[in-house]
Amino acid sequence: MKLYIMKREALETLKANLPVVYGKYYTEKTNQWISDICGEDPFIEFKDVTEFKLADLNSDLTPGEIDLNNCKILYEKLQFLSESQASDERLWAGLAHTTFYDYMRKRWGYGYGKKPKSAEKEAGAIQTRFFYRYTGRSGFYRNTLSKCWWVGHNTYDPNNNQNHFESLDIIGSNDLNSKINEFFYNFTFSSNPDVMAAIIEALRQFKEEGRHVLVRDHIRPAMSYLNAVGGSVVIDCLEREKITRIFADAVDAIMQGDVPTLNLEGNISAEEEDIDYSDDENTDAVDTSDVPEVTLGCKVVIRNIDKETKTYKYDMVNGMLPKAVEVFTGCKVGDVIEMRGKEWRIEDVIF
Template sequence: MVIFGLLRIRKNVPVYFQQQKYQSDEPWIDESWAIPSNIVAPEIVFLKHSLRVEGKRAIHFDLENVKTLYAALKHLSPAEASNERLWSYLTHSTFWKYMHSRWPIEATDEEELPDGEETKKKNPLNRVETRYFLSGQKAPVRNGLARLWWFGYTTYDEALDNPWELTENLLHNSDLTLNLVERNFSRNLEFTKAILSTLADIKKNSPDFYNRDRFRELMKYFNFAGGMSLVDLINLSDVRDTVRKKLTS
């Protein structure tokens, strides 16, 4: 999707919406909006039919789809994976049917949103901007496809017996996912992995450990701490101790 094509779509989203294009079962952008071939690798063609979609929603297959997409596109650099043209093109073309299943234009009560954003469910145009494009500081983890790559990038660890262990803990439930990856400190991979590995340890001894209110308070605490000091300088042992203390005491 060349820049002109991207801007054209963005500018005319309300028009396309009125024309029922975003409600269409089939993609509708033309080939002149294609992005450079050196960004869209051959793996994309394979992935078109590999992301799991069953029934009306694909919400329950996020973990499986993270593994599928990230495993195929691990070669992307963070800079390439932040390319708005890449994900905006793919959401509007190759993965249109996946997007309609996982992120239908009309949101349902099944979708979780961070604190204070529940009203956004009522605005389908905002949903298009958030899920079908890359918009705002948290865009990579909100775009319907980019989020799958970034979840994998943040958590995949070949040093573990199960490289996907932290991924599985991140996607333990949607509330945990949102309240971890949408915090500013989540950009620090080691900091985030320290939290997730501690959650994994707690979960082994107490499978039902998760408490929504406690976890949200913990994430707010870390976000505040990260704002007061450089996250890179925070001792990871202290991070693990804080997680255990606030979630198990």
């Protein structure tokens, strides 16, 4: 099983043209179109590894369970990666567009029944899932494959021979992407394995007591409180048991409707970012304000006042867009265009 990285030039070309080519992710079952867009082979072979498969998308697993399983699989199988290599956007963009291209399309419904939204939303979602939309941790904790490796990396315990991923199991699959945001992205102190182990221990205690800890209601404010504590003491220097107690006491106070003793509002880290993961958890969510737009690879269905219907393929031919379909550029369902002296309404955009 060969792993490929994406050439820097190809990566930049694809990202820059996503508002135009996003439809290819819906229509193209193979990645040959990427070479056509870039004008050359966009990939470089990186490494040959023992073949493995990601979590089964045809099972009854929830999106959170799929991601949790992939955290274990990707880190175990690619454990040889250095942190520098695992931070490189070219690696994950390469894997998402080669070895796991069909998996990624199916995971997000591209070509598997999902209807595209606006060009802006589609380009943004694809950039986040297949590339890095932002730099640094925000990039690799949101990319579909990269985030799984990094979460696996930060929860793997080589000394726990019974279950190397016990910490990850305690975090659990429910609302997993929001937990990833709170535990691994928003706060730098959680990158310290001792601090993370202390937080996991508090979660274990709540789990054993049968108390349900919610991300937005309990974990987020407790993490903010712990970060505020870091404004007066160096959290990394505290004993693990002390950190566990601080975090658990904060959750307890919040559950009881109390406010932890420090003033949270003035101490929340500037890094903290409230990211909406609803689309990650619910791939069937529909925004009625979104209207399908014409993009490369789609078929455009038009109808005139006489109820004549025509269908055109909107795509490149020999590297150029045919003049006959240029009229559809920038249009969406419901728009009216003029063709051959008649007005035609765009009835549908098919992917």
